[in-house]
Amino acid sequence: MPKITSSRYIEAMTPWLDKLPEYLRQCEFDPSLSCYGTGESAHWPTQSNCNVFAALAVLSEAPELPEKQRLELRGTALSLLRYAMATHVTGRIPATDGKSWGHHWISVLGLERMSHGVNAIREHLTEGDCTALRNLMISESDWLLDEYPVEADMLGNSGRNKPESNIWNGGILLRTALDYPDAPRAAEYREKATKFLLNGLSHPLDAADETRYNGRPAREYHVGFNFTPNWSLDHHWYLNVGYMVICLSNLAMLHFYCRERGFEPPPELYRHADDLWRLVKACTFRDGRLLRIGGDTRARYTYCQNYAIPMWLFAADALGDRDAAEFEKGWLDIVRREAAANGDGGFYSRRLAQIAGVSYYYFTRLESDAVLCLSYGAYWRRKFALPDDSPEFPVNPPFSWQDEYHGATFLRDGNAARSFVWHAAQGPAGVCVPADRSDMAEWQNNLRGEIRSSCTPQSTHGRSSHTLFPGGFLNSGVSEWEERNPQGEGEGVYAYARHRTACAALPDGKTMLFLEYAVMTKEATIDEIKGMSLKMPNDLFNGGKRVYRAPGNVEIELPGNPGSTDSRTVSSDRLSIDGALNVYSLYGSDTLTIRRPASREIVIHRKNGPWMYSLYADEICNTYRSGCGRVRPGTVVLDGGYAVAAGGELETPVFRRLPQNGLLRMVEFRNESGRWLFAANFGEEAAAPQLPAGAALLAGSLKPGRAALWQL
Template identity: 35%
Template sequence: MSATEQQLTGSDPQVVGVDRQHTRIVARLGRWLHAMEPWWTDGPDGTGWFGTGYNVWGAQTNLKYASAAAVVAVHHDDPGTRAFARRRAEASYRFSWDSHVSGTGTCADGTQWGHTWISALGIERAWFGVELLRGQGATGVADAARAVLFSESEWLTTDYHRGKDPGVQADVWDASGHNHPESNLWNGALLWRTATRWPDAEQAPRFREAALRFLANGVSLAADATDETIYDGRPLRERHLGANFFDSMALDHHGYLNAGYMAICASQAALLYFDQVRAGLPVPESLHLHQDMLWDRLSSCVTPDGRLIRIGGDSRVRYAYCQEYVPVGALYAQHHLGDAGAADLVAAYLDLVDAEPNEKGAFYRRRFDHLARRRPYYYVRLEADRANALAVVAANLDGARVAGLPAVPDRTVPTPVVPVRTAAAQDDVWHDDEHGVLVTRGARRFAAHSWRAFTTTQGLCLPVERGDLAEYHLNLAPQLSFEGDQAALGQYGSGKPSRRVLQYWQGSFAGGFATVGQVAEGAELTIAEGWSGGPGAVSVIAMIALPDDATVLGLQLVTTSDWHVGLLGGHGLNLGIPNDTYNAHRRLLRTGDETLTLAGPATEESVRDLGSEVSVDGRLTVRSLDAQPVQLLRRTAPHGGPALRSLGVETLAIGAFGGPAYIPPRTPIVDAAYLVHVEDPGPESSAPACVAVPEAGGARAWRVRSADRRSWTVVVNPTESEVLFEVPDGGGRELTSGGSASGSLSVAPLQARVIEHTR
């Protein structure tokens, strides 16, 4: 126990808990600063920088480092460490301000940073460190920052553009080039910060109004266009330019359903909110616009172990960057939105950080050693993101301890209260037909499907408390390798497959959902020496989450296109099971015949038949619903692309095949039906009985009976013709329509029906 913790013995338990977290974070950041010394460079005139010192993300990285150093400089127990951290913090802040376009120096690449849509972000994330140092007498750091803030604010009000279009923009679709919720928030926050810290400046009124225009178009919805509610002196509609979020709070950022940037939007509100409250300055009402709705959706995707479940996937490394800013948003949700459960997410995040093996204090040195060696510019960015998020949490945990829950000055709009999520409340389904997302979270099961995921489609089924079982890359979708598929690496080396959704249908009901769709696989194929074509095949994908808070059924059918297609391999099911850092590199599989202990990551590639059913860690049962066995595919290369691979993943498959082979036109290559069931802890399986019902007109159907004697019939029509299905056992209630089902049930093309039997 540290000296600080010893002094707290006998204090209020809640205060002691907060202070222990605070001490724990500060000590961790102190070790991190020393571990990062190989990435430190001394600059001229007492300046210095962390990382490359280059423009763009190099400038952002250095500012985030400076904020972490400032927290250590103010709060660490050891005087020597405090002095060292203060030198590093002041030097890196001075380098940042001097190398800005308003300064006289340059970045390490010879350029000056600033006056871009993203340059405010680094300042926003690092500002609380400036205030901490000012409180310690380092007034020069704060004084030098004034020129930077005024320069950025002037550019934002006169010459701002992101992409080709000038001014503030907003749109729900990324393809428009105007989906800018996160940058509108951080740019508005910087303008407000400048206007309130120097309120007597001639530009302050102009900066203030520009700030409110940006903020009103951050977490914005279509209904804002006619909203007469007064925010910061004017009706919301007068500053509204467009919606960035769908009405369901789905966010189409970077071209896919991006839960990570939902977290970033919450964190941006948190940064300005806490900074303003701690400084005794006004908080704009527009900052809080729809943040209660956003947090309600976002928190439903955070498991109790602190993991953000990426319902639409992730284009970057696993459990980094956006994940880091979840606890920042959680602090805001606790202190402003009234979510009493948010504090638990902060504590869980700290455990998640500690679960990451580290070398001499680095956060990621072991897992991302390949990045440190091959792409250090990106590696140090990831290290600084985690340090910055921890520093923000530490600074505001301390504020909560000293001052209690902060009150918002100058606010007229009532503070929303987010109810504590209960098992019953969690059973509602997040359903957005336009964006193609379905999510249900109960007391036991988290299940989701997205038709606009990073890998185009993605399904999830896992125990709520086991976020370590979530993997995203083509999860619960056919994985196919075509000759000529470039698996475009893109900016982040992410291995995005070439796929395109042709059509989909989805429906929801209390505690569950059903969806069916059609996908072009190998949509754009290119072979060197001049050949191009595609698509290589068409998939039908169905996923049904039963209302038992435990079970998911799925169907995957893939047929080649009307030409001879070059196939290099593939398989159905494709359930990814991470086996790496966060589960101590060990998974336990049980089949009907054997128990397998898998040490991860795999050292050699293999394919192994497991029989009709397999249990993963006793918590997830996977069953093939036909004669094909479930297979274990072990691969040596972790997921996430060759450059940014991040986690070892085991794969459960059905119908795996190799290649290369040229397949005749319209040949079925994948036909996989499966069941995934979330088990309660214990030796006995609770997986339901499931039998196939005879096909009718091409429809596929199963009768499912759960352990509590409830039963359902699931019908999927994967054809392009209407199918009449004879309902067994006298019928029941058809869940997706809410009506009764008896006799012949009509099932439209590419749709599904779930019938709950009443006896």
Template identity: 35%
Template structure:
């Protein structure tokens, strides 16, 4: 079970901190709210506060009177300011009747039963007014993005990728039908609920079902929500199923038959994307605050997985996530969850800051409530890493993972910002920062965008290829850079360069090979930023505010704080990070360097201090380059779960060869076997003559297709824009 004492202590501290954002309305005694009292997200902020305060009022004896009073005051404000109510919100509007307006209600719905003895008859009448009005709107007038009705599409660009809202709207209708079974529209609610719940988690394999309206997910459950590989919204979809699931248990209500449609399949895929410390492995990145929002609602998802699917690792993962959030809370003297790390938001946007705070409070409160409903399974026969190990590929969307007990390796081409890779030990999520990780950054004169941008306007993904095999994968992606860049005053580019990046995860449970190749186009170009390789290194409270780097000549301690933006030249081509990750520059640059920033990076909300380890680095425009210039041509190796000595040995046992647009690297794997990795950055099929990289007495095997190459040949063909890897059969 979860340690409820820790949850109670955490929420008690948080509710004390939340008093700074509690507002009572003097003209309306008995009404109050947490946050700004505005519409949209602020409505949910207040509703999540209700969940936290009500849960503590019932389950804890600290400040019971205050918590109960504020829970009821906030609830009454919520009910009074609905479209059917008598009062406006503090921004002059009224909330409700949108595709998202019941999300906050769903997250707090369990408190209606907790508060039942404390609500007046008028409170209950008002609640019925609001809840049935929302149910009627969903059943009869549902609209999202200008489209009415229930729809689905797997690509966000086509519109109607709505898995999470289908789940929460369908769940809401079902529960309201149980709460008010004699209502005149209950039949409509149930019918629409069934349609929404079935179509919350669909793939094209469901197309024969009579309720099917389209796929929300790809064949292997990748999700393109918001236009990128969105692990977070896979969790949001699951978590809303969990909220209904536990409320059904709590109230002894029947379960809708489509609530569990594809639910366990989605959980099994999502589980592969959870680090062993409970942090989500956001293989496609994240557009919001690190360690927040979607991460919070993983708690509910894992609790459902334990009870519904008998997942034997869920309790351990829940406990790990709880320890992570407590670690941050303990750094804040006021008891808030994010007061130090997101302190600037307090000054610039109380609207957003209170939203983030209330998500975590709501998640902890609901977890405490659900805890008593969970039948936690005993210890299973398989450990966590063995359970999630192996290959996962979503070729159509451009995503791949290979996971083993010693390495989490992934690449996502439709990531936030286009292109993101990971190679690290799977037990330490604090090593991970998503933004263009392990993908080179190239910018040109006039480009004012950030790598944090969801859809960079000056980049286009042209092509990607993925081949998975037992123990690893090979993939190559091609991105157009410098597209439609305006330069003041009056000039605009078309396309300035092509960036191609190849990644090969060897079947040794340790090694990821990278080869990056960027050539300018037919006009003179002015690169302003080049950050080759671009390995993000989080350096914030979760790692104790420092990183230790070992190089051939020195040991360097990087403290979080730095007085100025600057680059640290390492004067070497290999480095080991905290005795966990090794980085070896193989060809194309003289040395590794670290780009440091005074401000936090970590997404558009600047939520995490991050140092950027680069191989091939330029900061500032020079005199330009001639057409068809190679501005980045690098090869590197990342070793996961590797110490300093092994990093040094890896550097010694790696060689390379270049021939036109062909790049070849020979790497000794951690398994003692020799591999030849290849990338064809050209257009047509080419023959690679390996020469000295391939001893004359040894045959080779193409790991992707099993093709054997005899030693007397020592060459092989590779199509254009493709990466491949061969095992030398020694």
């Protein structure tokens, strides 16, 4: 693969210039100025405007482009920057909604993210521009000093989990102190910047840390910890790999800003960055696509994914990780492939067309993030000598991890990435994919059945227990299905089904076994009951085609997003997907269903509609029933087992359900690597399984709600 260069980023950015005129608007209060998108004072439009300014500023200094084009781009960039400064509370005109922006917990984020653009175009700023920028920066910094407290908390629903905002607010204070040392409160900016930064990637042990920063021990700055002891992040109230990336991306912006401007970066900028990067790196496929084991509530492969670019550059330059360049190369190819498929220069104009129709506000923000993040690679790789290859990149470096708070277990070994997380974005979610097939990864209620009511169903995060053992893990628990937005007056949110799930990652480097049991707890109208519910993305990232094979020379080739419902039943208990991932119905059904919705169903999670969708996925179910109507309490709606394995021969495994008493469930599974017994106790009392001679316990116990694994 060619080395990564600034020019490759420029080539990925320039087609978007054909699309840009659709998003630009002339300012009605000052026709000499332009704005991007809706131009409102709210933080997303403000950030988007700053994003596009920075990207155009970088392009305007790109030697690869003709001089005439560069001059035009510089003019547009300056117009957008001047609009941002003029509509700030220190400015002279309102934004398109008649209001000014600024003095808000997130108001400086756009300023942080555009800082490299200011550097790129600094010599072309007028005296008036420089004065307006100084006034803006000092105004925001004063507000942060006087009005905004430094807070931190591990719980995402506390309102105080603020890792990324602490970093960007600390960044703006530090940059103001460095850029304007004559400012009357520069020393105060520097002191509070230290406190913000030390409470960004904050850890429980920081409360006793004696390491000195800006003249004081870290413990004196510590107000709380945003990360769990194992470095997971509960941002937006789930295990949020994406916002771990956002945190590191903001450190990157500050790191490269200091490096370019010749400022000495403070040590607190790098504190714990290595610790967090180790986990995020493990949650990244070789092609750069994030393995979001805890799921995602936003549009797939857009916002947080794009901000991995500055993070990778930071990892290469500040943390010395040579593998980061490989992630860059892979992701840049994915970005270019999607843009080429659109055919109009846009980054998401085909895949996210439904979002554009529902929210122009949201869609233009996503487009701006993409071009901005490419500009980091274009600019920093032009300015600095950064590693551009990874000569010995490991295909799947072994990694094992668990986290108590999120009920999370995660393994990368053999040829697979395997995980199960209870405190995930849209309810519990599992992942089992080949390590080299990022296009197969999805987590929206993945590898766990669904009982979907007619009234905005949602699964709760659930209670769980887990065990990590050499080469494998157990994870089991219970959650509930709820109707989140009932329509009747006086009708509240309520749970209608209790869903128990247990999974085992076998010590064979590829296989996961699942057992599940669900019973109705309240009468409800049920649209669909789906066992297993393996989501298999079938969109442009895999070329819009999946090939499913079953025994007996059965081969089904299915295009993505068919435009009409196209579900079908396969008369087999096993199925191969692209010859890379195999699924098996262990019990509950002797057939498998490939559920094919009429359009994209991977949703942007919102408390209220309208729903917006960002990816198409087929769905493999071992049990599938639709149009169930009213279902009474006490009805068992799911009782089945299934397995997923990365690679391997489809015909190899042998399995059977072993009869047990009550709500104890047990299966035997045998493949070329070994023979295992997996059991789960879905009852309320301890259970004693009937085991064959020679069974050796690997992990677990059969207390109520627990699971156990034996090897024969």
